[in-house]
Amino acid sequence: MAEKRRKVTKSCEFCRRSHLICDEQRPCTRCIRRDIAHLCTDNFTTAQELEPVKVPSYLSQQPVFVSEHVGSEFSSLNEFMSMLEDPLLASPPTLDVGCQAPLPQKKELHEGATTSKEHFFLTAADPSTEMTPEDRLKLVINAKLEAGLLQPYNYAQGYTRLQNYMDRYMNQSSRQRILKPLSTIRPAFRAIARSLKDVDLVLVEEGFERMLLSYDRVFTSMSMPACLWRRTGEIYRANKEFANLVDCGVEDLIEGRLAIYELMTEESAVNFWEKYGSIAFDKGQKAVLTSCNLRSRDGRRKRPCCFSFTIRRDRYNIPICIVGNFIPLS
Incomplete structure (x- = not known):
């Protein structure tokens, strides 16, 4: 009767990929023979792989990868999963139709000399709290007066x-x-x-x-x-x-x-x-x-x-x- 194969509780990344028995040493004998002892790391057992795994928690472990490119892909995937948890992080910059660059901000739209009406609208929209309500009212009315939108009664x-x-x-x-x-x-x-x-x-x-x-x-x-x-x-x-x-x-x-x-x-x-x-x-x-x-x-x-x-x-x-x-x- 053939001897029963010993159950392996742990295997390294490369023994698992080759479907070979790992001796559980770190580095293992096979990785030493292949001259990749520095890359020999633990991996999940077959039983563990069948269990459901929470992707964000798994991604956060940040294991050592074979190449730097794999590591960058891991980081991108981890960032993507974080965005799923907080959609605000995934908001893209606003683009104008047919343009390749973000729309200019309000400040850029008014870089030149603003008109009196533009000055009034900007003053009225300014939520500054550094002045009293009465002073702010005077400021807004003054801007409206200069814009020709409000005048003393004749x-x-x-x-x-x-x-x-x-x-x-x-x-x-x-x-x-x-x-x-x-x-x-x-x-x-x-x-x-x-x-x-x-x-x-x-x-x-x-x-x-x-x-x-x-x-x-x-x-x-x-x-x-x-x-x-x-x-x-x-x-x-x-x-x-x-x-x-x-x-x-x-x-x-x-x-x-x-x-x-x-x-x-x-x-x-x-x-x-x-x-x-x-x-x-x-x-x-x-x-x-x-x-x-x-x-x-x-x-x-x-x-x-x-x-x-x-x-x-x-x-x-x-x-x-x-x-x-x-x-x-x-």
Whole structure:
């Protein structure tokens, strides 16, 4: 009976490949005879090869290889398996269609002199936290101003509009009564405005826009006719109740399309400007209770009302808008 072959628990890499018995010495006799003793390393037994092996853990063992090229392939495969565990590592550089190089970064796209609009967009997108929110707001608004996208409101045009209306529809006495308070408050407004920078004036306009947003909600919840106009008279907000009083749509009472004095009788408009002029710079008095006659947009119908108005001022104590409430008397 033939002698039973001894079971080998370990074999070197080269004995395994040749399917020969390894004597378990390191280096083994066969590798010594082949003059590759320095490459003789342990390998898995046949039983071990049949067991499932986790590839990343096996690759991380980094055994000694026959050639340096095998080693580089091992490293590449190990890197690939790592990328499978973390897909972010495998993200390739973004390439433009038909190009062989990565797209230039934002900085490269703006190497030349940037335009004012580009400067504004870059400033607005800058998430810098090295300044206070107020300083950052001023910086962004300044950039927007330089880009021509935001400008201080031109009140001179508002006064010109009022003057043209008076010349066309009012008698000489009424014009003089309105011009008297305006001749006092307009120079004071101009003096303050000249002492401010454009950025400060834009900040005032920014405050006006925020005020409009707040009154949008207030007017919607009110059942009393109400509207808001600038100190030169142009209406910028109103609720539907006021629109019904003057026979026009709410969409006609925005962006200065109509002025409050255009919806009052001549005597009521004069009364308003005189009372407004008397408290324009009086911090202690904000609201005035009086009466007026509203008229429809086409001028055919009049509505007597109890009328109160409140002056809202900006940070420089200049009236930025007037809010009026009206209670029809009939």
